[in-house]
Amino acid sequence: MTFIAPWLRRVWTIEGLVISSLFVLLSGLAFLFPASGDDWAWGSRLGMQRLDNYFAGYNGRYLGNFAVLFLTRVTWLTPFVIAGTICLLVRLLVEIAGLKSPAGYLAAGALVLVMPLGQWRQTVVWLSGFSNYVLSAFVLLVFLLTIQRDWLRPRKLPLSRAVLLLFFAVAGQLFMEHVTLFILVASLANVAVQFRRASGVSRVAVAWAVGAVVGAVVMFSNSAYRTVATGGEANQGLAASDSDHGAIWAIIVQGSRGVSQYAVTANTVLNLVLFALVLSLAWRHRGPSGHPPRGPLVVVVLAGVAVIVSIAVQTAIEPGHYYGTLSSWSWIAALAQLVAILLTARTLIQDTARAVTVGVLGVSVLVLVAPMAVVTPFGPRNFLASYLLLVVVALLLLAELLEGSSAPVLTRLTAGLGAVVALATISSYFAVYVVIHRDVERRADYLRNAADEGFPYAYVYTLPFQEHVHNPDPLPQGDQQKRFKRYYGLPLNLKIRLVDRYANRGIIPSPAED
Numbered sequence: 001m002t003f004i005a006p007w008l009r010r011v012w013t014i015e016g017l018v019i020s021s022l023f024v025l026l027s028g029l030a031f032l033f034p035a036s037g038d039d040w041a042w043g044s045r046l047g048m049q050r051l052d053n054y055f056a057g058y059n060g061r062y063l064g065n066f067a068v069l070f071l072t073r074v075t076w077l078t079p080f081v082i083a084g085t086i087c088l089l090v091r092l093l094v095e096i097a098g099l100k101s102p103a104g105y106l107a108a109g110a111l112v113l114v115m116p117l118g119q120w121r122q123t124v125v126w127l128s129g130f131s132n133y134v135l136s137a138f139v140l141l142v143f144l145l146t147i148q149r150d151w152l153r154p155r156k157l158p159l160s161r162a163v164l165l166l167f168f169a170v171a172g173q174l175f176m177e178h179v180t181l182f183i184l185v186a187s188l189a190n191v192a193v194q195f196r197r198a199s200g201v202s203r204v205a206v207a208w209a210v211g212a213v214v215g216a217v218v219m220f221s222n223s224a225y226r227t228v229a230t231g232g233e234a235n236q237g238l239a240a241s242d243s244d245h246g247a248i249w250a251i252i253v254q255g256s257r258g259v260s261q262y263a264v265t266a267n268t269v270l271n272l273v274l275f276a277l278v279l280s281l282a283w284r285h286r287g288p289s290g291h292p293p294r295g296p297l298v299v300v301v302l303a304g305v306a307v308i309v310s311i312a313v314q315t316a317i318e319p320g321h322y323y324g325t326l327s328s329w330s331w332i333a334a335l336a337q338l339v340a341i342l343l344t345a346r347t348l349i350q351d352t353a354r355a356v357t358v359g360v361l362g363v364s365v366l367v368l369v370a371p372m373a374v375v376t377p378f379g380p381r382n383f384l385a386s387y388l389l390l391v392v393v394a395l396l397l398l399a400e401l402l403e404g405s406s407a408p409v410l411t412r413l414t415a416g417l418g419a420v421v422a423l424a425t426i427s428s429y430f431a432v433y434v435v436i437h438r439d440v441e442r443r444a445d446y447l448r449n450a451a452d453e454g455f456p457y458a459y460v461y462t463l464p465f466q467e468h469v470h471n472p473d474p475l476p477q478g479d480q481q482k483r484f485k486r487y488y489g490l491p492l493n494l495k496i497r498l499v500d501r502y503a504n505r506g507i508i509p510s511p512a513e514d
Contacts, residue, residue, distance in 0.1 A: 018105045023087045025426050030079035032433035034440040034463075035072065035487060037471030037480075038128040043072030044486035057227065060219035061132055063174040068131035082124065085134055086112065092141035093388065096148060097395035098354070099402075103411050106418030107398060111273065111391045113425040116266040117467060118322075118380035119387060125433075126470040129381045136179040137385040139172035143183050143208060144364075144392075147190055150204040152353055162203040169211020173219055178371045179385055180216050185367065187212040255373035256331035257323070262383040263369045264334040265310035265327075270390055271337070277397040278303040278340060281348040284404060295347040302340035309333035319467075322379075338362055341393060349400050358396050365389050432465045436472075439463055444488050447496065457495035464501060473498055 041047055047069050050058055055065050071078045093108040094100050123133045146165070157165070169187075173180045187208040194201045264271070282296035310333045316324030341362035349355040365386045372378050402411055443460050450458035463472040474484035474496055485492055 014102045015100065015105050018102060018109070019087050019091065022090065022109050022422070023083050026083035026086055027079045029426060029429055029433060030082040032430070032437040033079075033082075033125045033127070034436055034469060034472070036126060036469050038483075039068075039072055039126065040474075040480075040483035040487035042068045042128060044483060046483060046486065047072065055222065057223045059224050060222035061175055061177075062219070063171055064132035064135060064176065067135060068128050071127055071131060078127065082130060082134075085130075085138060086124065089134070089138060089141065089388065092138070092145055093392055093395060096141065096145050096357075096392050097399055099395050099399040101411070101415075103402065103415040103418065104395060104399070106415050106422060108391065108395055108418075110418040110421040110425070111270060111394060112388075113422055114269040115384070115387055116268070116380060118266065119384055121468055122379060122381035122470045123384045125468065126381075129470065132176050133381045133384045136172075136176035137388050139175060140179050140183065140385050141388065142168075143172070143186070146204055147186075147208065148357065150202050154199060154202060157203040157207075159203070162207045165204065165207040166211045169208050170215040170218070173212060173215020176385075177219070178368060178375075178382065180212075180219055181371060182364070182368045182385075183208070184212045184216045186364070251373045253328075254376075255370075257328050258378070259369055259372045260330035260334035261313060261323070261327055262372075262378075262380055263365065263386050264306065264337050265313040265330045266380065266383075267387060267390065268310060268314055270387070270394060271307045271310050271333075273394050274337070274340075274390070274397070275300075275303045275307045277394060277401060278344055278348065280401050281344070281397060284401070285348060295343070299340050299343045299347060302336045302343070306333045306337035306340060309336070338366060344397065349397075350404070351400060354396055354400055358393055361389050361393050361396075429468075432468050435464055436469060447488065447490055447494070451491050451494050456493070457497055459497045459499050461499050461501045 035043060042050075050065065051069060055062060059065070071081060090105060090108045090112055093112070094104045097104065097108075099107075122129045124130060169183075173183065187205070191201055191205050191209045194205050279300055282300045285293060285296045309329060313324065313326045313330050313333065316326040318324065342359055345355045345359035345362065349358060368389065369383060369386050372382055375382075398414065402414070405411075439461070440463065443463075446460065447458055463469060466472055471480070474481040475498070476496075481496055482492060484490075484496070485494065
C-alpha cells in the first residue's frame with residue numbers, strides 16, 4: 001500500500017482533480033462517439049486484409065494503423081484511451097509552458113476543447129484520425145518537452161534511459177508523415193546547434209536524432225510513397241490540388257489559401273486569446289504617457305490584423321463548406337500572426353528562456369505545416385499538431401502575464417474562465433453526441449431487423465449534426481456501404497437508401513410498404 005499514498009497525494013491536489021475530472025467527462029463523452037468512414041473498414045475484415053501484407057502499398061503509418069486496428073476491436077477500452085490521451089496532451093502543454101497551476105491546466109484544457117469543429121471531428125471523434133493525428137501530436141509534444149529540458153536543465157542521461165528514448169523516437173516516427181519530417185529536421189538541427197555548446201552533444205539529442213532517422217527510413221520505405229513519387233494513384237499525392245497554372249503557382253495558392261486557413265484563420269477562439277494576451281503584455285510595457293512604445297504597438301496591430309482577417313475569412317465560408325470568397329486572403333492572417341509571435345518573443349517577454357521558446361515555436365509551426373502546400377488531399381486533421389503548438393505559445397504568454405502581475409485576481413479569473421469554457425464546451429458536445437449515439441443505435445437495429453425480415457433494401461435517415469462527425473453516413477459512392485455492412489454484420493446484398501433528414505421530415509417508408 002505504500003505506493004498508493006504518493007499517487008493519492010498527487011491526485012488530491014487541485015491540478016490532479018482538474019485532470020481527473022477532465023478524464024471522467026471525456027471518457028463519458030467518448031462513449032457516445034460513433035464509428036464512421038474508414039473506421040468501418042478498419043473494424044471489419046478489410047482492416048485485417050490491410051494487415052496481412054503489413055500495409056504494403058497503403059502507407060507507412062505502421063503504429064497508427066496498429067492502433068486503429070486495436071481500438072476498433074476493443075471498443076470498451078477506446079473511450080478511456082481517447083480521454084487519457086487528451087489529458088496527457090493537456091499535461092504536456094502545461095509542462096512545456098511551465099504553467100503547472102490550476103489556471104494553467106484549466107486554460108490548456110479549455111483551449112484544447114475549443115479547437116475548430118472540423119479538427120475536432122476528424123481527430124478526436126473519428127477513431128481513424130485519432131490513431132494517427134492525436135497520437136502523433138502526443139509524440140511531437142514529448143519531443144519538444146525532452147529537448148526543452150535538455151537545454152534548460154542539462155544532465156547526463158543514463159545509457160539505459162537513452163536506449164529507451166531511442167526506441168520511443170523510432171516508434172514515434174510511425175504515425176504521421178509531416179510530423180515525422182518535422183521531428184527529423186528539428187532533431188538533426190538540434191544536434192548541429194549542440195555541437196557549439198561547451199558540453200557537447202547530449203545523449204538526449206543523439207537518441208532523438210538517431211531514432212528520428214531510423215523511424216523516417218522505416219516509414220518512407222513503404223512502397224506507397226514510391227507510388228506517390230512516380231505519379232501513381234495513392235491515398236495522398238505530392239502535387240498541390242490546383243495545378244492548372246503550373247506546379248509552383250499551385251503550391252503558392254495552396255499555401256496561401258488552404259494551408260494558411262487551416263493553420264491560422266480557422267482557430268477563431270485561439271486567435272482571440274492570443275490577441276488578448278499580446279494586448280495585455282503590451283499594456284504592461286506602456287510608458288509614462290500611458291501608451292505602449294512603438295515595438296509593442298506594432299505587435300498589437302499585427303495580432304489584431306490576424307484576428308480581423310481570420311474572422312472575415314471564416315464568416316465568408318458557407319455552412320458545410322471548407323472555403324469561402326475571402327479564403328485566398330488567409331495568408332495575410334497567417335503572416336501577421338507569425339511576425340507577431342516572433343516580435344512578441346523579442347519585445348514583450350522578459351524571461352529569456354520563455355522568449356526563446358516562443359520564437360522557436362513560431363518557426364516550428366511554419367516548418368510543420370509547410371509540407372501541406374505540396375500534398376493533396378488534406379484537411380483540418382492535418383493541423384492538430386500545429387494548433388497545439390500555438391496553444392503552447394498562448395500558455396507561455398499567459399505564464400509571462402501572470403508572473404508579472406502581483407494581483408491574484410488575475411490568476412483566479414484565468415482559472416474561472418478556463419473552467420467555464422471547458423464545462424460549457426463539453427456540455428454542448430454531450431448534448432450533440434447523445435442524439436447522434438441514439439440515432440446510430442436505432443439505425444443499426446433497424447437495418448438488422450430489415451435484414452432478418454429478408455427485405456432487399458431499407459430506408460434510413462442521414463444522421464443529425466452532420467458537422468460533428470466525419471463521413472457519418474454510408475453513401476452509395478465507392479465502397480462505403482460495403483464497409484458499413486461488414487462492420488455491422490449486415491448482408492452485402494441489403495441495399496441502403498439514405499433519406500435526407502432535413503429535406504424529408506415525414507415518415508420514411510419501410511421496404512414492406514414501398
